[in-house]
Amino acid sequence: MQEKNIWEVALKQFDNVAERLNLESYIREKLRRPNRVLTVNFPVRMDDGSIKMFEGYRVQYSLDRGPAKGGIRYHPKVTLDEVKALAMWMTWKCAVVNIPYGGGKGGVICNPRNMSMGELERLTRRFAIEIASFIGPQRDIPAPDVNTNPQTMAWIMDTYSTNVGYPVPGVITGKPVEIGGSEGRGEATARGCLFTILKACKFLGLPVKNSRVVIQGYGNAGYNMAKLIKGEGAKVIAVSDSGGGIYNEDGLDPEEVMRHKKETGSVVDFPGAKNVTNGDLLEIECEILVPAALEDQINESNVDRIKAKIVAEAANGPTTPGADKILLDRGIFLIPDILANAGGVTVSYFEWVQNLQAFYWKEEEVNRRLKEIMENSFDQVLEIFLREKDVDMRTAAYMLAVNRVAEAIRLRGIYP
Numbered sequence: 001m002q003e004k005n006i007w008e009v010a011l012k013q014f015d016n017v018a019e020r021l022n023l024e025s026y027i028r029e030k031l032r033r034p035n036r037v038l039t040v041n042f043p044v045r046m047d048d049g050s051i052k053m054f055e056g057y058r059v060q061y062s063l064d065r066g067p068a069k070g071g072i073r074y075h076p077k078v079t080l081d082e083v084k085a086l087a088m089w090m091t092w093k094c095a096v097v098n099i100p101y102g103g104g105k106g107g108v109i110c111n112p113r114n115m116s117m118g119e120l121e122r123l124t125r126r127f128a129i130e131i132a133s134f135i136g137p138q139r140d141i142p143a144p145d146v147n148t149n150p151q152t153m154a155w156i157m158d159t160y161s162t163n164v165g166y167p168v169p170g171v172i173t174g175k176p177v178e179i180g181g182s183e184g185r186g187e188a189t190a191r192g193c194l195f196t197i198l199k200a201c202k203f204l205g206l207p208v209k210n211s212r213v214v215i216q217g218y219g220n221a222g223y224n225m226a227k228l229i230k231g232e233g234a235k236v237i238a239v240s241d242s243g244g245g246i247y248n249e250d251g252l253d254p255e256e257v258m259r260h261k262k263e264t265g266s267v268v269d270f271p272g273a274k275n276v277t278n279g280d281l282l283e284i285e286c287e288i289l290v291p292a293a294l295e296d297q298i299n300e301s302n303v304d305r306i307k308a309k310i311v312a313e314a315a316n317g318p319t320t321p322g323a324d325k326i327l328l329d330r331g332i333f334l335i336p337d338i339l340a341n342a343g344g345v346t347v348s349y350f351e352w353v354q355n356l357q358a359f360y361w362k363e364e365e366v367n368r369r370l371k372e373i374m375e376n377s378f379d380q381v382l383e384i385f386l387r388e389k390d391v392d393m394r395t396a397a398y399m400l401a402v403n404r405v406a407e408a409i410r411l412r413g414i415y416p
Helices: 006-021 025-031 080-096 117-130 150-164 188-204 220-231 254-264 278-282 321-329 343-357 363-387 393-412
Strands: 036-045 051-062 068-075 103-109 140-144 212-216 235-241 244-247 274-276 288-291 310-312 333-335
Touching: 006 025, 006 080, 006 321, 006 393, 025 393, 036 080, 036 117, 051 068, 051 080, 051 117, 051 140, 068 080, 068 117, 068 150, 068 343, 080 103, 080 343, 080 393, 103 140, 117 150, 140 150, 140 343, 188 220, 188 288, 188 310, 188 333, 188 343, 188 363, 212 220, 212 278, 220 235, 220 254, 220 288, 235 254, 235 278, 244 278, 321 333, 333 393, 343 363, 363 393
Parallel strands: 068 103, 068 140, 212 235, 212 288, 288 310, 310 333
Antiparallel strands: 036 051, 051 103, 235 244, 244 274
16 A cells, blocks of 8 residues: 655645635745745765765755754654654644744754764754754754654764854753753643543543553553553553554553563563554553554554554554544544644643743643643633534644634735
């Protein structure tokens, strides 16, 4: 089966909402295209002395509500279309939780698994210089994404700061706490998603305690989700990573599974659990399914076999537009990615605010503010979902977000 182009998926999602909102044609055309796109080709010296060329991208999709915001990913399959789609989704994500950012995204075509720490540092610093005139604390604030982490962000911050001649911690978020990162950032995506799941369970009258949870993906978001939701009394019965999945109907210990993954490189073959494929894992009967891996996981080919009551998208774009409608028709409650996984960008916003004022908050304060924003945003999306006819939660979230961006465009007007 031919893979869907996620840029086309993102455009289709936007077009559906633009039609429903009856957006002015100029706003519709403006929001169907990125504001700015930068493509860079740059050399990196490898450990063996050879020089290798790399291609990277930075997309600023919208600057209508504030500076662009979005992660940088390192992956061999990075494409400009993918980065554009993710930057569009970041625009809606920031708007749906009402933080003063536009959307951005970046990526470098590389395979970090085949690169040493030294090679990754040289690649990161050179990429940072290539995009240095494009980013900045009032312009565009990158963050970690697939295969990048706090160390990557530290290199970018140091490179940018060295280039301008003074420390600029606010140029990047997701940094180590020791150099201006925020407490609570590591668990933020999962914690924010958890807050929306708890709200959904309350709305549906579904007890969280003893609910069966299946999590696809066992990176930062998936692992922290497993820990946090188990702490609420739920039972994590299946998890997976890129190597495959494991299932135990009596429940899994998230910490033990992570220990096994670190020792062996995968969750597969965890003692006392049955190995399953990533495809089979999605079809396990459960109350809460959390796709926390990559795009296009729930689609027309498998959506009829999804047996969850709630699907909470901790990943970006895991459900296709065609599958959305089928989930709605089947009565499965979807918490869309632009709402469910907005905890990460929300705490990134907190980090940026702390950097700008050089005043740092305790983790309890970060988590309290995150809870307030995620719960308020869920309530606003749910209100639209209940008010409008034949609308799923994704469409409701898009209506809220797109309308906020459109209103910013109207209010700012056209210059000159």
